[in-house]
Amino acid sequence: MQSIKGARSxxxxxxPYANRGMTLEADLEASNTFYLVNDIAIVHKKPTPIxxxxxxxxxxxxxxxxxxxxxxxxxxxxxxxxxxxYIDFDAKETKSKTSFPLNNVHPHQIKHLESIARHGGIGFxxxxxxxxxxxxxxxxxxxxxxxxNSNRKSIPLEYFEKEGYQIADKYNPRVxxxxxxxxxxxxxxK
Amino acid sequence: MQSIKGARSxxxxxxPYANRGMTLEADLEASNTFYLVNDIAIVHKKPTPIxxxxxxxxxxxxxxxxxxxxxxxxxxxxxxxxxxxYIDFDAKETKSKTSFPLNNVHPHQIKHLESIARHGGIGFxxxxxxxxxxxxxxxxxxxxxxxxNSNRKSIPLEYFEKEGYQIADKYNPRVxxxxxxxxxxxxxxK
Numbered sequence: 153m154q155s156i157k158g159a160r161s162x163x164x165x166x167x168p169y170a171n172r173g174m175t176l177e178a179d180l181e182a183s184n185t186f187y188l189v190n191d192i193a194i195v196h197k198k199p200t201p202i203x204x205x206x207x208x209x210x211x212x213x214x215x216x217x218x219x220x221x222x223x224x225x226x227x228x229x230x231x232x233x234x235x236x237x238y239i240d241f242d243a244k245e246t247k248s249k250t251s252f253p254l255n256n257v258h259p260h261q262i263k264h265l266e267s268i269a270r271h272g273g274i275g276f277x278x279x280x281x282x283x284x285x286x287x288x289x290x291x292x293x294x295x296x297x298x299x300x301n302s303n304r305k306s307i308p309l310e311y312f313e314k315e316g317y318q319i320a321d322k323y324n325p326r327v328x329x330x331x332x333x334x335x336x337x338x339x340x341x342k
Numbered sequence: 343m344q345s346i347k348g349a350r351s352x353x354x355x356x357x358p359y360a361n362r363g364m365t366l367e368a369d370l371e372a373s374n375t376f377y378l379v380n381d382i383a384i385v386h387k388k389p390t391p392i393x394x395x396x397x398x399x400x401x402x403x404x405x406x407x408x409x410x411x412x413x414x415x416x417x418x419x420x421x422x423x424x425x426x427x428y429i430d431f432d433a434k435e436t437k438s439k440t441s442f443p444l445n446n447v448h449p450h451q452i453k454h455l456e457s458i459a460r461h462g463g464i465g466f467x468x469x470x471x472x473x474x475x476x477x478x479x480x481x482x483x484x485x486x487x488x489x490x491n492s493n494r495k496s497i498p499l500e501y502f503e504k505e506g507y508q509i510a511d512k513y514n515p516r517v518x519x520x521x522x523x524x525x526x527x528x529x530x531x532k
Contacts, residue, residue, distance in 0.1 A: 194454075
């Protein structure tokens with residue numbers, strides 16, 4: 153990927169450690185921008201769904217929302233395209249050092265990712281154990297497998313280490329989940 | 343598609359003419375729901391992007407947005423998956439009877455759809471001439487071809503009739519754009 157080199161050099165004046173400790177969401181935002189400007193993949197975060205109940209028009213040019221409520225998203229937060237394939241995922245953080253509580257994932261998100269996989273897309277979660285500074289890719293297939301075979305309300309860290317893929321902590325892109333997808337679905341070696 | 347039959351019969355008590363004259367957006371919402379419940383395709387409209395600048399918490403359970411502003415979307419409104427393929431489009435209406443003004447489409451939307459096509463996805467517009475009650479599918483490739491070969495600021499109706507595909511006005515799904523995609527990209531006959 154020669155384009156990576158070009159992008160790196162254009163960032164060379166920025167302190168590479170300046171953004172350590174950012175949230176997973178911010179890291180993904182930066183990673184998706186990296187993929188976009190280097191024409192590697194096109195992935196965007198969906199806007200937060202809001203029900204608007206009151207809007208003011210203080211000027212002809214601008215509307216101001218004066219009353220609105222957050223809605224529960226019916227799907228996941230991220231989707232896009234990589235090498236022609238539809239990809240779809242959500243990102244979750246946990247402060248637990250031992251397991252990922254499944255109540256972090258809405259049942260309709262599981263159902264949505266399951267449908268995506270059935271239609272030939274790549275569905276997954278990105279889960280970060282913030283206190284361990286470990287970020288994992290776990291496919292919807294492996295997630296469903298766990299839920300089918302266990303009554304536990306949380307997925308142990310060991311399951312991620314065994315059945316998921318740890319995403320290396322890099323400078324740019326910070327959360328290189330496309331590298332994992334490339335290995336898993338496009339014949340790259342692990 | 344045997345599932346269509348089942349869905350139709352479950353709607354049989356509803357007056358088929360009750361919703362005539364709805365907006366393209368409402369028609370697409372109904373069509374996408376039809377595709378979803380019949381497991382034909384998974385396509386969602388993205389929420390409107392909003393910048394929130396003030397939130398109240400009148401109770402522990404609910405947040406109320408007290409100040410927010412509409413942002414310009416950086417992509418298109420609709421995306422999803424059909425038969426494993428990534429699909430991405432925007433929907434536009436015009437009251438003109440003769441041509442579709444190109445200032446209805448933001449340059450970044452054109453650029454976005456162009457990238458989608460380059461990455462192997464299916465990018466297009468759905469354009470409705472509301473006063474003619476005609477709705478067309480036009481691929482990003484045909485849109486770019488027009489813009490490359492013409493300095494006109496609007497696309498004549500004839501171009502849609504020749505290079506696009508008129509989407510039949512059906513009961514359910516109301517705007518059956520998947521039928522067009524099936525013909526164009528999956529070897530169905532016209």
